[in-house]
Amino acid sequence: xxxxxxxxxxxxxxxxxxxxxxxxxxxxxxxxxxxxxxxxxxxxxxxxxxxxxxxxxxxxxxxxxxxxxxxxxxxxxxxxxxxxxxxxxxxxxxxxxxxxxxxxxxxxxxxxxx
Amino acid sequence: xxxxxxxxxxxxxxxxxxxxxxxxxxxxxxxxxxxxxxxxxxxxxxxxxxxxxxxxxxxxxxxxxxxxxxxxxxxxxxxxxxxxxxxxxxxxxxxxxxxxxxxxxxxxxxxxxxx
Numbered sequence: 001x002x003x004x005x006x007x008x009x010x011x012x013x014x015x016x017x018x019x020x021x022x023x024x025x026x027x028x029x030x031x032x033x034x035x036x037x038x039x040x041x042x043x044x045x046x047x048x049x050x051x052x053x054x055x056x057x058x059x060x061x062x063x064x065x066x067x068x069x070x071x072x073x074x075x076x077x078x079x080x081x082x083x084x085x086x087x088x089x090x091x092x093x094x095x096x097x098x099x100x101x102x103x104x105x106x107x108x109x110x111x112x113x114x
Numbered sequence: 115x116x117x118x119x120x121x122x123x124x125x126x127x128x129x130x131x132x133x134x135x136x137x138x139x140x141x142x143x144x145x146x147x148x149x150x151x152x153x154x155x156x157x158x159x160x161x162x163x164x165x166x167x168x169x170x171x172x173x174x175x176x177x178x179x180x181x182x183x184x185x186x187x188x189x190x191x192x193x194x195x196x197x198x199x200x201x202x203x204x205x206x207x208x209x210x211x212x213x214x215x216x217x218x219x220x221x222x223x224x225x226x227x228x229x
Binding site: 003004042043044045055056058088090092097098099100102103104105106107108110 | 147151156157158159160161164205209210211212213214215216217218219220221222
């Protein structure tokens with residue numbers, strides 16, 4: 001079956017702009033979680049959506065937001081981009097919640113902020 | 115607070131050697147889950163194993179084995195007879211049992227298998 005698909009794979013933005021990233025989970029998976037990966041901070045949990053509701057949130061500012069649609073596809077948005085937002089953004093889907101850990105990851109969206 | 119420490123930032127070994135990746139964790143929970151993920155150059159993390167805190171049996175899967183020791187709060191990962199395809203970044207992770215528990219990842223160990 002198809003894996004987790006993230007789009008776009010690469011993007012370049014400038015400070016102050018906003019960006020929207022998309023994630024299509026594995027069919028039948030209702031949980032979608034998002035992670036930010038940087039060389040300095042490593043992998044950090046952003047938020048989790050389950051059946052269109054945000055179920056959990058990491059310690060990120062309000063500029064980071066997300067949503068999930070009825071078909072379980074999810075988007076995350078970062079507004080007023082800062083240089084420090086440059087990162088690989090990974091999406092993962094699972095049957096249960098992100099705390100169960102059997103996560104299936106996409107290849108990520110690499111964001112560069114200039 | 116929960117914490118995962120992977121003290122080895124980068125390891126290089128020659129193909130066919132055995133290699134152990136260390137993982138030490140901290141948690142106040144009595145029930146928790148430990149995981150290992152592999153991140154090849156393509157970027158996506160691949161789930162390798164989940165272990166819950168009540169199951170201290172070691173596990174072997176082919177060339178991979180895991181040693182879970184609650185007494186030392188460690189969950190180490192050994193690759194036997196390493197291969198070039200094992201080159202990747204490996205992450206150890208920890209989470210609690212509640213739905214709103216966040217999974218915490220270690221900083222990862224970059225493993226180079228040299229031909």
